Amino acid sequence: MTETVTAPSGEIAAPNDVHLGWPATIAVVGAGRAGGALAAALTAAGRSVVAVAGRDPGRAGLLAARVGARPAPTALAAIRAADLTFLTVPDAAVAGVAASVAASGADLGGRGVVHCSASLGAEAIAALRLTGASVGCLHPLQALAGAESAPLFRGALMAIDADPALRAPLRLLADDLGGRPVELIPGTRALYHAAAVLAGNAPLAVLSAAAELLVMAGLLPDIAEQGLLALMEGALANARRVGPRAALTGPVVRGDIATVARHLAALEERPETAALYRALTREILRLAGPEGREEISEMLNGHRQGGTGLRAEQRLGGGADCSRAEPRTRHASQGVPTSGPQRSTSPMPPPGAEASAQPAPVPQRTTSPDPSHPTEDPTCQ
DSSP: OOTTOOOTTOOOOOOTTOSTTOOSOEEEEOOSHHHHHHHHHHHHTTOOEEEEEOSSHHHHHHHHHHHTOEEOSSHHHHHHTOSEEEEOSOHHHHHHHHHHHHHTTOOOTTOEEEEOOSSOOGGGGGGGGGGTOEEEEEEEOSOOOSGGGGGGGTTOEEEEEEOHHHHHHHHHHHHHTTOEEEOOOTTOHHHHHHHHHHHHTHHHHHHHHHHHHHHHTTOOHHHHHHHHHHHHHHHHHHHHHHOHHHHOOSHHHHTOHHHHHHHHHHTTTOHHHHHHHHHHHHHHHHHHOSTTOHHHHHHHHSSOSHHHHHHHHHHTTSSOOOSOOOOTTSOTTOOOOTTSOOOOOSOOOOTTOOOOSSOOOOOOOOSSOOTTSOOOOGGGO
């Protein structure tokens, strides 16, 4: 038996009395971070959580005591104890729990069972329809971390995918929790989940990468993280107020190619971070719009940071280097100061050559270009 089995009649069993007061009782199967947050939030909203089951009986018992429920020894026992049961188990366990309960042959007519996975639709627990239960999915788009995070439901999107009899009750529950119930276009669950991962996890990876750079710049790790969190919170507050595009700040928005070039040069010794910087800066560029920022786009998409970025930096006064172009071992941001000594006309030694103890004779410069070096940048003339 798998999760794709449907009832022989093709009909969907419905709770006997779906109205504003249904479900009168709720059970939670899974006492981890999501289950703890959901049970606490439902209790705070005035809903009656009567049973909690979990792989760890001790953890389930603690959560049950916290919300005034009783611990249930199995998932089936929890489902039997309530009108509506939430499966807050890991994604990989959702179908298995449903199939195990369905295989018991229990009569669950009039009850509803709902999982809370972001990546799976209601069909993941379709096996339970054989028991007479209605099935569905309610996923809160929020980073839940146990009972203490229950307030995070307020304002969160709550994606609902359910049998017809469960849709109205689930929307009411979402309203009770202060959430915003939504329904997805069929077949788009993977897009929804990808969006959740990008918004909920990618910023944490960016925070870690940025903190490492600040540590390299001399800050202590905790000071770096707290400072960046304050910056991120400010950016999010601005985005909430005026929207992402209007909230953008920084060199890309200003069209400041010289600064972006210096960033890339500084990151050359950290290729993974440089790749992350390039990818995210392309997205910033896409959000800001390409008008007036074409050179930044060319530099980000180029195979070498030197050429376009260095020339643009020179044009914009960002530390121009008017000596012959050197091998790529020198970063673009490490140009020869314009206020330094006059450039010699002697040819540059090949990379790796050691300087002689005595200065080499200086040959006369001819009018023919030196084929061993690139031509000089016209902006330095």
